[in-house]
Amino acid sequence: MKRRDFVKKTTLSSFATLIGAEVVFGSKLMEGYTPVALQDPDPFKLFNKHKEMIVLNNKPWNIEAQAHLLDDKITPNSSMFVRNNGLVPENIDAKKWTLTIDGESVKNKKVYTLNELKTKFSHHTYQLTLECGGNGRSEFDPPAKGNQWTVGAVHCASWTGVRLRDVLEDAGIKSNAVYIGFHAVDQHLSMDPSKEAISRGCPISKAVQDETLLAFKMNGEDIPLVHGYPLRLVAGGWPASVSGKWVNRISIRDIVHDGAKMTGTAYRVPCETVAPGQKVKDENMCIIESMPVKSLITYPKSGAIIKKGKVLNIRGHAWAGELEVTKIEYSIDFGSTWTECNIEKPANRLAWQHFSASIDFPKTGYYEVWARATDSNNKAQPMILPGWNPKGYLNNACHRIAVKVK
Ligand SMILES: Nc1nc2c(c(=O)[nH]1)N[C@H]1C(S)=C(S)[C@@H](COP(=O)(O)O)O[C@H]1N2
Ligand SMILES: [Mo]
Numbered sequence: 001m002k003r004r005d006f007v008k009k010t011t012l013s014s015f016a017t018l019i020g021a022e023v024v025f026g027s028k029l030m031e032g033y034t035p036v037a038l039q040d041p042d043p044f045k046l047f048n049k050h051k052e053m054i055v056l057n058n059k060p061w062n063i064e065a066q067a068h069l070l071d072d073k074i075t076p077n078s079s080m081f082v083r084n085n086g087l088v089p090e091n092i093d094a095k096k097w098t099l100t101i102d103g104e105s106v107k108n109k110k111v112y113t114l115n116e117l118k119t120k121f122s123h124h125t126y127q128l129t130l131e132c133g134g135n136g137r138s139e140f141d142p143p144a145k146g147n148q149w150t151v152g153a154v155h156c157a158s159w160t161g162v163r164l165r166d167v168l169e170d171a172g173i174k175s176n177a178v179y180i181g182f183h184a185v186d187q188h189l190s191m192d193p194s195k196e197a198i199s200r201g202c203p204i205s206k207a208v209q210d211e212t213l214l215a216f217k218m219n220g221e222d223i224p225l226v227h228g229y230p231l232r233l234v235a236g237g238w239p240a241s242v243s244g245k246w247v248n249r250i251s252i253r254d255i256v257h258d259g260a261k262m263t264g265t266a267y268r269v270p271c272e273t274v275a276p277g278q279k280v281k282d283e284n285m286c287i288i289e290s291m292p293v294k295s296l297i298t299y300p301k302s303g304a305i306i307k308k309g310k311v312l313n314i315r316g317h318a319w320a321g322e323l324e325v326t327k328i329e330y331s332i333d334f335g336s337t338w339t340e341c342n343i344e345k346p347a348n349r350l351a352w353q354h355f356s357a358s359i360d361f362p363k364t365g366y367y368e369v370w371a372r373a374t375d376s377n378n379k380a381q382p383m384i385l386p387g388w389n390p391k392g393y394l395n396n397a398c399h400r401i402a403v404k405v406k
Pocket of ligand 2: 083131132133134240241
């Protein structure tokens with residue numbers, strides 16, 4: 001069979017599966033044609049998302065939340081952003097799913113069935129903050145190419161699984177190991193089987209942390225397909241791109257993993273601050289590791305109108321990569337003065353923290369409420385856009401909402 005015919009045959013059979021009926025004159029379909037029945041599926045129904053989620057791209061699917069949709073302490077599926085680099089896999093059979101541990105630095109290459117993973121290793125549950133490295137990209141100037149995330153590419157769900165460390169140790173880690181790299185089953189947009197949509201990873205030191213999981217449950221249920229069913233790597237506090245969905249292989253590497261989206265400008269930023277638009281040499285680009293301190297006001301929704309003389313109770317979350325948030329303040333005078341908010345301890349390390357405050361407004365009129373978090377290294381969020389970088393990563397500028405007092 002020619003490759004072209006093969007591609008056509010597989011597309012036809014997947015059309016048939018999706019539609020639930022044979023495409024009778026399918027052999028007459030011109031290449032690249034999408035049956036009407038499959039055009040523009042409703043992403044909200046398809047992925048069980050809240051109606052107010054915002055679709056940034058449908059090929060691949062990229063959907064973001066709005067700040068007020070992220071008000072829950074544990075993010076429900078309906079408000080979780082979706083970030084895909086390739087195609088959401090279809091027809092996954094969890095009973096046949098396997099995870100291979102291989103690589104230059106594995107002592108004994110091993111293959112586990114999903115059931116073996118679940119029965120052989122102890123289960124752990126952690127609430128973990130996953131933020132896309134490109135969250136906030138839309139504010140960069142000159143603009144950065146890519147999905148124009150505003151503030152909603154972050155979530156903090158509860159993940160249950162086995163520790164990656166336990167599985168790696170079971171296979172055996174050679175002393176020359178430096179990194180792990182994940183491999184997953186989602187196809188590259190080109191459908192070229194020799195290309196991976198994404199294959200990222202992290203240093204061994206991050207891979208063996210207590211909270212780094214191979215998860216099979218999210219918020220107590222099977223992980224929704226679009227978020228990585230049936231097995232997902234989760235590494236809280238780091239760019240969410242490290243948390244590989246649909247993972248079927250993890251390589252223990254003796255070099256920094258060099259998979260898709262590990263090199264060039266992908267998830268890398270200039271090691272030192274540069275002028276906007278400046279060219280940066282490849283050796284001066286650094287891989288993003290722990291994410292910077294940030295916060296989000298999730299109540300009220302921007303544009304709220306409140307009655308004169310009424311106290312406004314605001315609330316939201318703050319997170320700081322691998323660090324803890326030690327302080328969060330609000331300002332209603334464009335950052336001239338700041339007042340401390342109440343902040344809660346995280347549910348566990350790498351989970352976001354909830355804050356709240358009661359605000360009295362001096363008179364009627366237009367206000368902005370700004371929030372600013374500070375991490376345990378005493379680093380605070382910037383009020384305006386931080387360092388420019390080619391792909392628009394790591395915008396942790398203060399979140400602000402508009403409030404009218406009438
Ligand atoms: N296999 C696979 N894993 C992946 C991705 C992907 O495209 N394919 N995208 C990554 C990126 S860039 C992000 S931000 C997160 C998004 O996770 P979510 O869709 O569950 O919110 O998944 C990461 N894991
Ligand atoms: Mo991402």
